[in-house]
Amino acid sequence: MARTDVPQQQGEPDGPRRSDRTPEGAGPPPLPPTPPGASEATRLLCAGAYLDDTFRDTVIDELYIHEERFAAPSLGIDAARVLAHALRARRLELSWAAAILLLWIAAIPLSAGLVVLYLFPIVLMALGRAVRRAPIPRWLAVLCAFVLCWYGRLSLTLYCLSLLVVACGGANVNVDWMFLPLPDALNPLTSGAPDGSGSYGSSPSEGALSQGMVASALGGGIGVTTLLPVWIALLLPLALAVIVALQRGQFARALAHELSRERFPDVMSDPAERARSHRSRRLRERVRVEQHGPLVMYRAAHPFCGAGYPYKTWSLAVELNPRADRDPEPLDNGAILARIIPLVAALRVPSPHGSPGAAAVRDRLRALEIDECVFLPAEGLPTRAAAPYAPAEFEGHRAAAVEEGGETRRHFLRIRIGGWDEGIVTTLFVRVHTQGGMLMLEVAPHVLLPLRQLFQDADRLAHQYRHHDRFGKAVWALSHTPRSAGNAPLTLLRGLLPSWQLGTAGHGVALPEGPGASVRELGSFGESSLFQDMDVARYLGTVQQRVVAGVTTALREAGYQTAEFEQRVVHVAEGGVYIESAQGAVGVGDHNTITHNTPHRDSD
Structure with missing residues (x-):
């Protein structure tokens, strides 16, 4: 018969389990408890801070912004370590968003404004995603979203092909099929372009993309320098895709290193714990004092916050x-x-036990x-x-x-x-x-209840990304590049909101109050x-x-x-109701029909 080894549960002692090590008449010792900061639930919640920005922002708001609130009891987890990774994930996200936004800002003058025309198909695809969630009939939302998204994708693809044709020395290309009619003063492809620039009979105001127009926009002659704006506009999506891929790869690297099952129990080697912010260290120390102590400071409306x-x-x-x-x-x-x-x-x-396996x-x-x-x-x-x-x-x-x-x-x-x-x-x-x-x-x-399925799948997602081939990674990055243009400024604005609250809300001098939310409950899922x-x-x-x-x-x-x-x-x-004395009608269960019959007294 084949022998199957059952994986060791977390918290069990290593090494063989033999009943002869236990003195006669005494049972095996209790399992040593797993430190909350090294538990599997804590590790997955830390990973969730990189996967779910809503969860991350809520943790930061509860434990970092509202410093007047006591920390809820953290049963089996270390909320301070989750907060450390939430702050680190936000810093990394803000850094990537700033890099994307700076790349756009730098590309606008260098490309003579050609990259601005990328925004039209990007806005169309964003509208398509928004319409899909709009409160309108489902069939209409799906139809409108399909038209907007695919029109935006085709427009973006053909515009890139048009840039490529011009960059390779091809003929002039008309792009009126993609863009709405723009005034000459707002169209970087037609503004200041001379007549007769060879656009197959089209006037410059009709959207002809040519080397002559780029040269006119730059004020120079046709040559290598005149093609530079076109190449910059053409390479911008590729540069953005590289940043998007690196940002995704950083999460996968974190799951393979500091958040791996082997390295996570070593708290001192966790880069998130080495944050230099005095406020972060002070609040995490405060949370560690409050979350596992026998004293529970509660809010009257929710006294058992943190217990589920x-x-x-x-x-x-x-x-x-x-x-x-x-x-x-x-x-x-x-x-x-x-x-x-x-x-x-x-x-x-x-x-x-009758067998020598009681210790197991x-x-x-x-x-x-x-x-x-x-x-x-x-x-x-x-x-x-x-x-x-x-x-x-x-x-x-x-x-x-x-x-x-x-x-x-x-x-x-x-x-x-x-x-x-x-x-x-x-x-x-x-x-x-x-x-x-x-x-x-x-x-x-x-x-x-169990953690969210997304958090439980963190290792699976990271493993799949790390072992995916380069072509698959490139396709994923390119498909997520358009939305990065809108996500970058929104991320930066969302990142500035906590700083604004810290400076204006006055939470540091507010009277203390009970916990408003529990980190463990925020990461829970509604089913088991x-x-x-x-x-x-x-x-x-x-x-x-x-x-x-x-x-x-x-x-x-x-x-x-x-x-x-x-x-x-x-x-x-057992959930029942004890009735010491029942008179009249008694119904047990749901959907009962009770009939009350009044007895008649016999007259003398």
């Missing part, structure tokens, strides 16, 4: 009824949590993370630096919040499982509180596979069972009855 979408949140309240056989003991919230934590932590240890168990529950976190509102602080992130200050908040059951300051037990290389993150927030002889149990599961859904359901079911077992044990040991709690929690935790 809520998944079957439930709560339960039961009476604390003493048992008849003993006197009850005082039961506080800390005692209940002390019973939950060991039971949940035991999920890291694989169950005993790869279940992600072995890397389960447990911590206690405190949620504090961001409103009311004078500055962002005033947040109590110091260990001593946090411990004071934790000790007070665990028993007070407050509305704004809340204590949670946070249980996290990062599956699929942090592609699916399941987090449970557990809160218990006793008040007035009642026990309240709140469980708020949240799930971070069936395998991933099965894993999430298994993680939630397993952990919730241990949470319930811990509460039940705490109640029993403190001398309280557990029958009511055990009965009601089964219904509520």
